[in-house]
Amino acid sequence: MTTPSVPIPTLRRLPRYYQYLSGLRAAGQERVSAAHMAEVLGVHHTQVRKDLTMAGCLGRPKTGHRVADLIAAIEGFLHWDSHSDAFLVGAGSLGTALLKYPGFEKAGARIVAAFDNDPAKAGHRIGDTPVLPLEKFANLAERMHISVGILTVPPAAAQATADLMVASGIRALWNFAPVTLDLPSHVIVENLELFTSLALLLRRLSDSSS
Amino acid sequence: MTTPSVPIPTLRRLPRYYQYLSGLRAAGQERVSAAHMAEVLGVHHTQVRKDLTMAGCLGRPKTGHRVADLIAAIEGFLHWDSHSDAFLVGAGSLGTALLKYPGFEKAGARIVAAFDNDPAKAGHRIGDTPVLPLEKFANLAERMHISVGILTVPPAAAQATADLMVASGIRALWNFAPVTLDLPSHVIVENLELFTSLALLLRRLSDSSS
DNA sequence: TAGATTGTTAATCGATTAACAATC
DNA sequence: TAGATTGTTAATCGATTAACAATC
Numbered sequence: 001m002t003t004p005s006v007p008i009p010t011l012r013r014l015p016r017y018y019q020y021l022s023g024l025r026a027a028g029q030e031r032v033s034a035a036h037m038a039e040v041l042g043v044h045h046t047q048v049r050k051d052l053t054m055a056g057c058l059g060r061p062k063t064g065h066r067v068a069d070l071i072a073a074i075e076g077f078l079h080w081d082s083h084s085d086a087f088l089v090g091a092g093s094l095g096t097a098l099l100k101y102p103g104f105e106k107a108g109a110r111i112v113a114a115f116d117n118d119p120a121k122a123g124h125r126i127g128d129t130p131v132l133p134l135e136k137f138a139n140l141a142e143r144m145h146i147s148v149g150i151l152t153v154p155p156a157a158a159q160a161t162a163d164l165m166v167a168s169g170i171r172a173l174w175n176f177a178p179v180t181l182d183l184p185s186h187v188i189v190e191n192l193e194l195f196t197s198l199a200l201l202l203r204r205l206s207d208s209s210s
Numbered sequence: 211m212t213t214p215s216v217p218i219p220t221l222r223r224l225p226r227y228y229q230y231l232s233g234l235r236a237a238g239q240e241r242v243s244a245a246h247m248a249e250v251l252g253v254h255h256t257q258v259r260k261d262l263t264m265a266g267c268l269g270r271p272k273t274g275h276r277v278a279d280l281i282a283a284i285e286g287f288l289h290w291d292s293h294s295d296a297f298l299v300g301a302g303s304l305g306t307a308l309l310k311y312p313g314f315e316k317a318g319a320r321i322v323a324a325f326d327n328d329p330a331k332a333g334h335r336i337g338d339t340p341v342l343p344l345e346k347f348a349n350l351a352e353r354m355h356i357s358v359g360i361l362t363v364p365p366a367a368a369q370a371t372a373d374l375m376v377a378s379g380i381r382a383l384w385n386f387a388p389v390t391l392d393l394p395s396h397v398i399v400e401n402l403e404l405f406t407s408l409a410l411l412l413r414r415l416s417d418s419s420s
Numbered sequence: 421t422a423g424a425t426t427g428t429t430a431a432t433c434g435a436t437t438a439a440c441a442a443t444c
Numbered sequence: 445t446a447g448a449t450t451g452t453t454a455a456t457c458g459a460t461t462a463a464c465a466a467t468c
Contacts, residue, residue, distance in 0.1 A: 007459065011413055015406045019388055033425065041390060044461060049427065061426045061468045078409045079416055097307035103388075107405040108412045147415065172415040174408060178229055178313075180251060188418060190411035194402070195317045196225045198384060199288045201400035202318045203221055205357065205382040206289055208398060217435065243449065254437060259451065271443045271450045 010051045011078075015107075016041055017051065018074045024067050033064035083110045087146050087170075089161055090153035091116040091131050094176055098152060099126040109148055113140065134164075141168040150174045220261045221288075225317075226251055227261065228284045234277050243274035293320045297356050297380075299371055300363035301326040301341050304386055308362060309336040319358055323350065344374075351378040360384045 020041060024032055034052065038045035052059070052070065055077040059065040075081045086109045088095055098104075099114055114126060117134040124131050132140070140146075149170035153161050158177035165173065172188045175181060178195050230251060234242055244262065248255035262269070262280065265287040269275035285291045296319045298305055308314070309324055324336060327344040334341050342350070350356075359380035363371050368387035375383065382398045385391060388405050 005417075006413070008410070009459070011410055012403075012406055015388075015403065015409055016390055020390060034427095035425075046427095046461060047459090049425095050460090053427070059426055061466075062424050063468075064425065079412055080409070084412065084415075093307040093310040097303040100303040101404070103405065104408065107408050109408055148412070171418075172411050174411050178225075180226055180230060186418075188411060188414045190407055190414070192402075192404070192407050193222075193225065194311070195313065196222055197400055197402050198314065198317050198319055199225055199290070200218070200221055201382050201384050201398060202289055202294065202358070203216070204398045204400070205294075207215075208381075208396075219435070244451095245449075256437060256451095257435090259449095260436090263451070269450055272448050273444075274449065 006054055010054050013041075013043060013047075013051050014055060014074050014078060017048070018071065018078075018080075021067055021071050021074070025071060030067055031064050032067055032070070034059065036064075079108050080106060083108050084148045085110055085112045085144065085146055086148035086150055086174075087112065087137065087141055087165075088114045088129075088150040088152060089116070089134065089137065089165065090151060090157075090176075091118075091121050091126060092152060092154070095150075095152035096126050098150065099129050109150075111150065112144075112146075137164065138168040141165070141170065145169070147171040148174070150176070152176045155179045216264055220264050223251075223253060223257075223261050224265060224284050224288060227258070228281065228288075228290075231277055231281050231284070235281060240277055241274050242277055242280070244269065246274075289318050290316060293318050294358045295320055295322045295354065295356055296358035296360055296384075297322065297347065297351055297375075298324045298339075298360040298362060299326070299344065299347065299375065300361060300367075301328075301331050301336060302362060302364070305360075305362035306336050308360065309339050319360075321360065322354075322356075344371075347374065348378040351375070351380065355379070357381040358384070360386070362386045365389045 017037065020037065034048040035045045038048045055073050057065060057070050057073040083105050088098060088111050091114045095114060099111060104111060111129055114129050114131045115134045115137045116122060116131055119133060121131050122133040147170060149165040151158060151162060151173055155177045158175070158179040159181060162173060162181045162183060166183055166187050171186065175189055175191045178193065181189055183189060227247060230247065244258040245255045248258045265283050267275060267280050267283040293315050298308060298321050301324045305324060309321060314321060321339055324339050324341045325344045325347045326332060326341055329343060331341050332343040357380060359375040361368060361372060361383060365387045368389045369391060372383060372391045372393060376393055376397050381396065385399055385401045388403065391399055393399060
């Protein structure tokens with residue numbers, strides 16, 4: 001509600017640790033030291049320790065951490081051991097890609113239905129997920145107590161669609177439209193900014209060439 | 211090459227300013243004050259001024275900034291007034307979504323060809339972009355002096371594909387696979403982390419409920 | 421015990437915010 | 445001129461890094 005006790009940068013690093021640790025586990029490695037993780041992932045070793053401590057991981061001096069324990073702790077901390085049901089609005093190419101993208105359920109969210117205002121899209125399934133007409137959103141979201149929404153509509157429709165979603169009880173919105181949404185302060189918005197990410201890449205490229 | 215002179219957070223905010231300013235311009239507004247932008251975008255007004263100064267924008271006391279000047283300055287600063295040619299590898303659903311996504315050219319990159327190792331996909335077009343067999347990547351990338359690559363293959367194939375791309379002259383890699391790539395230090399990697407973004411959203415949601 | 425590794429407390433660094441001077 | 449807004453210099457704050465104590 002107020003300032004989150006966990007620093008955002010820590011939260012950003014944990015999934016990387018998780019991904020690396022999963023690889024170790026798949027390779028059958030049982031133990032790992034913070035120093036080794038730091039080395040491979042390009043993070044300061046003290047940072048790794050702090051982050052792991054935040055996630056509630058305890059290691060043992062001399063032997064390090066058990067890979068399985070780390071994975072379990074991070075999973076629990078990020079709530080990746082359970083999942084919330086989510087509704088997606090905007091079954092265009094980006095929405096379709098997300099519906100087909102494997103692993104969201106493992107990452108805490110399960111997309112249980114998609115919506116689109118194009119009647120031609122409604123009634124089909126994309127992957128395993130049914131696509132419904134947008135009119136059904138409000139009623140279903142309320143009945144199913146959905147609190148997570150994913151917004152993949154064109155920029156021009158983003159604000160109005162977000163308003164509809166919030167009015168239907170959505171409290172957390174994953175926004176893929178390149179628009180700053182104006183929503184009540186109790187709604188949590190996470191913007192996935194494709195253009196920003198691309199801009200960063202290109203800017204760093206031109207900085208490095210000069 | 212060394213530390214970029216422009217703070218990353220500034221670079222992240224500039225596209226948001228740009229998007230907001232475009233809206234103002236479309237609405238026919240000619241001038242805007244930093245304080246007003248700060249208010250609407252939820253950024254401290256001093257921050258807005260600092261960011262705009264970084265991007266080379268000059269305003270006039272009392273009257274503020276001209277919207278058109280701000281847009282032009284940010285465009286130039288982010289290199290959004292020109293574009294680099296880019297190759298995309300991995301024409302799955304995510305790759306397809308990017309190929310159909312409007313506006314990358316405006317944001318500095320034009321995807322001129324896509325590649326996939328599935329022969330069934332080669333030979334078609336997705337949107338306006340031809341899809342070619344992966345074997346052709348190296349030769350074409352070198353001949354066309356492509357330096358920007360977009361990686362949308364499954365995680366298991368990401369490292370090997372990235373190696374191939376770098377060996378063919380790619381110097382900047384926009385990576386959508388949830389994998390930490392191990393590449394030569396001269397290669398610039400920008401990871402677009404879907405799972406991390408989702409994790410942040412869900413974590414903030416659970417923090418706010420408790 | 422000695423050595424390695426953890427976890428914590430202190431110092432540094434960079435970004436944000438506050439205070440203020442400049443100017444149209 | 446007075447007022448509004450800019451741009452800059454100083455203070456704060458938080459994250460990162462460094463130093464060190466704890467422990468298996």
